[in-house]
Amino acid sequence: MDTIERHAPASASMYKGAGIYRYDDFDREFLRERVAEFRAQVARRLAGELTEDEFKPLRLMNGLYLQLHAYMLRCAIPYGVMSADQLRQFAHVARTFDRGYGHFTTRQNIQFNWIALEDAPDAIAALAEADLHAIQTSGNCIRNVTTDEFAGAAADETVDPRVYAEIIRQWSTLHPEFSFLPRKFKIAITGAPGDRAALQIHDIGLTAKRDAQGRIGFEVWVGGGLGRTPILGFRIRDWVPEDALIAYLEAILRTYNALGGRENIHKARIKILVRDVGQARFAELVEQEFATLPREKFRLDPAIVAAIEAHFTPPPFAAVPDAAAALAGAVAADAEFAAWVGRNTHAHREPGYICAVISLKPIGGVPGDCTAAQMDAIANLAEQFSFGEIRVSHVQNLVLPHVRQDRLHALWQALRPLGLATANVGLLSDIIACPGLDYCSLASARAIPVAQRIAERFADLRTQHDIGTVFINISGCINACAHHHVGHIGILGVDKKGEEFYQITLGGSASNDAALGDIVGPAYAYDDVVDAVETILRTYLAVRSPGEAFIETYRRTGLAPFREALHAAA
Amino acid sequence: MPLLDGGHVVEDPWVLVPDDAPFPADAPALVTLKRLPEARRPGRRLGVLLGPASRAEDVAAALPDLSLIAVEFPKFRDGRGFSLARTLRERHGFTGEIRAVGHILPDQYRFLLRCGVSTVALPEGADPAPWQAALGRFGVAYQPAAAEEAPLDHLRRRLAAP
Amino acid sequence: MQAKVKAKGSAQPLVVSANRLRDGRVVWLAADGGWVEHLHGAVVYLGEEVDAGLAAGEADEQRQLVVGAYAVEVVETPGGMVPLRMRERVRVDGPSVLPVAAE
Incomplete structure (x- = not known):
């Protein structure tokens, strides 16, 4: 009764541009069946054959939420891996069914904020054309599995x-x-x-x-x-x-x-x-x-x-013995490039190659947002520089995983005019923020403008580099989509009598040394929360030992100096 | 109540016996877990109705005497019945009828069958058409299930026609 | 959570809001029983009067017109009627932030 599907191992010569799981007719048949099922479910809902109570879990299992202003479609990017063609298809969906942009999330998905229910089956059908889907990106089921953005x-x-x-x-x-x-x-x-x-x-x-x-x-x-x-x-x-x-x-x-x-x-x-x-x-x-x-x-x-x-055989890496020297030369010649390399790259296993992180956190921008034009441009760059592969990180940035070191400077120069070369990975402006009350029907307070104002307060990247690695996570409600509990500085939006307040935690971590943050001080009004964050960071600069990162200082000193400084500033 | 078997509405021969009623003389009796001990009698076709919190272990000892196990879904979102049905099949080797009763959507039909459910009790007057449509919707599956004997020698495979 | 605070029984003037089923857009119940996309077109209720609006909302949920009708507190200002709560102000005004380099 069952048919076994086997795949010929890919060789370098047949490498088609991305280390992603490539669909065959079998997988595509399944996606077509799923699109047809969803189209029928939407029709039954619009015709009144399904109540909202019955329809909700069905649409959620296809990633469709009803948010504040419209339906939101959360599309899966399985374990954060996509091809250039798939990113272009997201750009197409953004233009055709949304308002020209999308939002990358901490779960390595992408969300579109302005989808109409009537259009949702067509949007999902468009995704299926590029072997993409929104299956199990919501609902009480096993969600999109996530992994390391530098996997492979x-x-x-x-x-x-x-x-x-x-x-x-x-x-x-x-x-x-x-x-x-x-x-x-x-x-x-x-x-x-x-x-x-x-x-x-x-x-x-x-x-x-x-x-x-x-x-x-x-x-x-x-x-x-x-x-x-x-x-x-x-x-x-x-x-x-x-x-x-x-x-x-x-x-x-x-x-x-x-x-x-x-x-x-x-x-x-x-x-x-x-x-x-x-x-x-x-x-x-x-x-x-x-x-x-x-x-x-x-x-x-x-x-x-x-x-x-x-499906995941390595791309055909070239032997480039001079690549590391070329990169070192470019770094030595260009301080701005050097700063970007220092923050926005990760060591690659293949000699002569490097992973490049594209920050989606421009100063004053919306963390994780990407316009359709940027998506198209990044897809092109992925083909030029990274064998057509793109990754989404769980901190809402994109990654070109396989860049030749001697071509990194050219990549950086191509990213700059696109507003995609901010050298801030792991710095305080590399903020994780959920959509918050600007979009989300569950939210208690806005998260995005808080992130923007913190980044703008420290707009000078030299100051950010001096402060060094610090993860700031801002959730617009207790559901913690931005993982505020595990931010070095966590900010939680709460509702007090219909107005926005923010509770701050310190000392969280999501790495091997995972820890939940400790609450410091009272909840701050929207207009005061950025001052409080500045006080915390200035306190760190004042009490840190040489070479000590924010989280290390916090672990040494505990809450006391931060609490006192916040109290004195209040 | 209409009973759905293989996508078709069939006659339901079973009589649900309330806890305070006598057992029927000649009809197969569906009883609650509470009355199961006294209902077991050689020659009687017996079924038990399991609430959503029941575990397969609750009826394991009585399985040889049971022809039917009805699993209750209080709300379609409550998926405990899927695990219960599957455990009855896979761990306890129950080969009789497993019937899903309660609030169930046609969209769940294929899942139920793959977990080892045989029949679904429909509300009076329910249209079987969406259930039949759901049955034919997916010809593909990605994991082993109770109703399919094939081992996990491949994740993706075509399902047998219903 | 701020989501849909129960405004029924409030001393504030009330309007009835929902999302339109077919596209999810924010709508308010108007005096003629229809749903409008601007708060200024909404019918304002005082006290128990809102029950009639909520009943109309529920009826329109049954007719597949809207989803999740509920009462929203508003205040009169010199510039016109505005919702009392931040959440509802965002529903009126849209997101307070623009995407990067909106196309």
Whole structure:
């Protein structure tokens, strides 16, 4: 009854421009079926055959929200990987069905803010033309799996997480058992020791690694999440062998589906179940389920892994022995370029290559926003400089993962007139902000203009470079889409009698040293919050030891000097 | 109530026995979990109605005597029944009828079947057309499920025609 | 959360707002029973009067015209009627920020 689809391994000569999972007729047939289903659902809704209550979960599982001003369509960029053609298709959707721009999110998705319900099936059909979709970008199901934006390129990577992210994407797509979970479910995966995917704030976090014999397995974290009850995940297993990955995920999901809270939406995430039954008991329940699953049925065959892996073969890198010297020469000759290289690049595993980060955080801009013209331009640059590959980072920037070092200066020069060469990655203006009350129907306060005003207050990049690495995360409500709990400086918008106020936390982290921030001071009015952030940063400059980053100073001093300075300034 | 089997409306021979009513003499009896112990009798065709919080373990011992397990969906958003049905099939090897009852959307029909559900109780007067449409909607699946014997030797594959 | 604060029972004047089903646009209930895209066209209710507007909103939800009708507090200012709460002011004015280099 079943037909096995096999893929010929890609060779360098047939490399078609992007290390993405390429759809075949089979996947395209599925997407067509899904578009047809959604078109019929929209028609039933408009005809009154579905109530809003019934339609809402169906449209959400196709990424369609009803926000303040219009419907919002959240499109998946599976594990943040896309091709130049796909980015051009997003530009097309932005122009045709929206107002000419899109917004990249912390979950490596893109959102369009002005979609009409009547147009949504056409928009989704347009996405399908480029093998794109909005499946499971919302709703109480397994969401778009996220990973390291430097996957398949980073020098410190041990296992390419894209292979397993794609396997998880396929396994979770229209999963018959796990499409009506108690609440949304987010999985992140990395294949490097340095956590660039915020594993511990996910429902499940996976680290792909190798044992002494070189076999691949996974360290599994579970029960993390932010929102109104922020909890860091715990390590439930040090090692799940590769072939048992799907079975183990099934065991966790089934335990959660059966026992997770369904009465109160605020107590329905897996983190609450883990907290309530206890980590040890939860692990025991999962192990029981895992032990009784029909393991052979769920066995991840090495042949499947090999077939998926064939989609992610490295691009045909050239041997460019002089590339590093050329880059060093360009850096020495141009201080502005040097500053950009210092902040906006990441080491590549291939000699002569480097990962380049395109900041979507121009001073005074909307964090994560990108116009259709910029998308087209970036798609062209990806083809010229990065084998047609683009990544979305979980801090709302874009990445060209494979740039020849001797061509980096040319790339930078091409980015400048597009307003895409801001040298601020990891600096205070590289702010994560959710859409907030400017767009979102759940929001309590605006986030975007706060980010803009903070960046403008420190518009001089030299000051930002002096302050150094500091992550500022601004969420417009307790749902914490901008991960404010794990920002070095976290800002949470709250509503007080219909007006906007902001609560500040310090000391959060989403990296290997994950931590939740501590609340400092009272909530600040919209007009005062930027002053408070400035006071915090000036306090850091005053009390830091030489070479000490903001988070290090905070960990040494604790809240006290910051609290005192804020109190004195009030 | 109309009963949907393979996309078609069929006659429902089962009688739901309220907790305070006697067992029917010659019709197959669908009882609550509470009355299951006293209802078990050689030769009687017996079914049990499981609430959404029930676990497969609650009826595991009685499975040899059961011809029907009705799984209740209080609200279509409550997906516990999917796991319950699947566990009954995969872990406990139940081969009788599994029936979904309660608030269910046609859009969930294929999921139910893939989790091992056999039949769906429809509200009186419900149109089976959207259910039939849902059945034919997807010919493709990406993961193993209870109703399909094929092992996970490939993620993506075509489903058998319904 | 600020979302849809229950304004019914407020001493403030009230209007009834919703999103239009087919395109999601913000609309307000007008005196003629239709839905308008500008707050100044909205019918203003005092106290219990709003029940009639909410009932009309619910009826129009049943008719697939709008989604999620609810009461919104407004205040009279020299410049005209404005919503009391920030959330509703954003729904009237649109986003307070523009995208980078809007095309």
